Amino acid sequence: GENVEQHPSTLSVQEGDSAVIKCTYSDSASNYFPWYKQELGKRPQLIIDIRSNVGEKKDQRIAVTLNKTAKHFSLHITETQPEDSAVYFCAASIKNTNAGKSTFGDGTTLTVKP
Amino acid sequence: NAGVTQTPKFQVLKTGQSMTLQCAQDMNHEYMSWYRQDPGMGLRLIHYSVGAGITDQGEVPNGYNVSRSTTEDFPLRLLSAAPSQTSVYFCASSHAQSTGELFFGEGSRLTVL
Numbered sequence: 001g002e003n004v005e006q007h008p009s010t011l012s013v014q015e016g017d018s019a020v021i022k023c024t025y026s027d028s029a030s031n032y033f034p035w036y037k038q039e040l041g042k043r044p045q046l047i048i049d050i051r052s053n054v055g056e057k058k059d060q061r062i063a064v065t066l067n068k069t070a071k072h073f074s075l076h077i078t079e080t081q082p083e084d085s086a087v088y089f090c091a092a093s094i095k096n097t098n099a100g101k102s103t104f105g106d107g108t109t110l111t112v113k114p
Numbered sequence: 115n116a117g118v119t120q121t122p123k124f125q126v127l128k129t130g131q132s133m134t135l136q137c138a139q140d141m142n143h144e145y146m147s148w149y150r151q152d153p154g155m156g157l158r159l160i161h162y163s164v165g166a167g168i169t170d171q172g173e174v175p176n177g178y179n180v181s182r183s184t185t186e187d188f189p190l191r192l193l194s195a196a197p198s199q200t201s202v203y204f205c206a207s208s209h210a211q212s213t214g215e216l217f218f219g220e221g222s223r224l225t226v227l
Contacts, residue, residue: 001173009154032214043204043218044157051213089156095214101147101172102216104156 002027004092006105013080014113021108023090024072032095033066033073034102038087047088048075051095080112116140120205120219127195127226135190135222137205143217144210146188150174150201151221157204163188164210195226 003026013019025033034049050057050064050073057064061080066073077084087109091102118139127133139146147162159172163182177199179191188207192199202223206216 006156034215036216043220044216045218046215049213049215091157093214101159101162102157102214103173104149104158106154106156 002030002092002103004090004103004105006090006108008108009106010109010111012111012113015080015082017080019075019077019080019084019110019112021075021088021090021110022072023074023092023105024070025092025103026071027092027094028068028071029094030092032093033064034091034093035064035075036089036091036104038089038107040086044089077110080110082112082114085110085112118205118207118217118219120203120222122222123220124223125225127192127224129196129226131195133192133195133224135192135203135205135224137188137190137219138186139188139205139207139217140186141207141209141217142185143207144185145208146182147172147206147216148178148180148188148190149204149206151204152201160190160203192224195224197226200224200226 006023031052036044037047038044061078063076087107089107090105093102121136148160149157161180163169205219
């Protein structure tokens, strides 16, 4: 089955700096790569996603890049703010047979210091 | 729309007791799934369903049962609770024709003593 590894497990940055979180996956059939943000005590919520036919996607301060050959994808957050502090999860799935079966990374706890 | 609703939010059980975590969604999503979240281990899939009457096992199914008698409901049953099942449980749903985004419930924190 799919295996997703996520690094780093914790990340601390100063407000205004950039943050990068990286994930690798093992199943070359995976074609959908979402990122979820989970604030303390809350449910995970999608913040951005990318499909395998796209190399990069941006949404304001957040961007995701995908390298299919190397089987890795990354989340980039620019101009970080204290409200970006949360746990971030990457995931991989096969969209055409999704069935809600996403494989998640172990999460990255991001702390943005004011 | 209420989205995905889970009950109860908190539960304490003794070893050997049974219980059911309820999950309901009002978005007419075909896919529903249960994940457990443990510290440092991300979200691990327990069971999932692609539609009413169809269920299958995920990565960590032992000790749990599910059924899907309707599109809206997907309860998770713990048959004989063990301390290793202490965790936060999330129900999620997604639309078959969508991007694949999972919509999560608020979570249920279960402690087994």
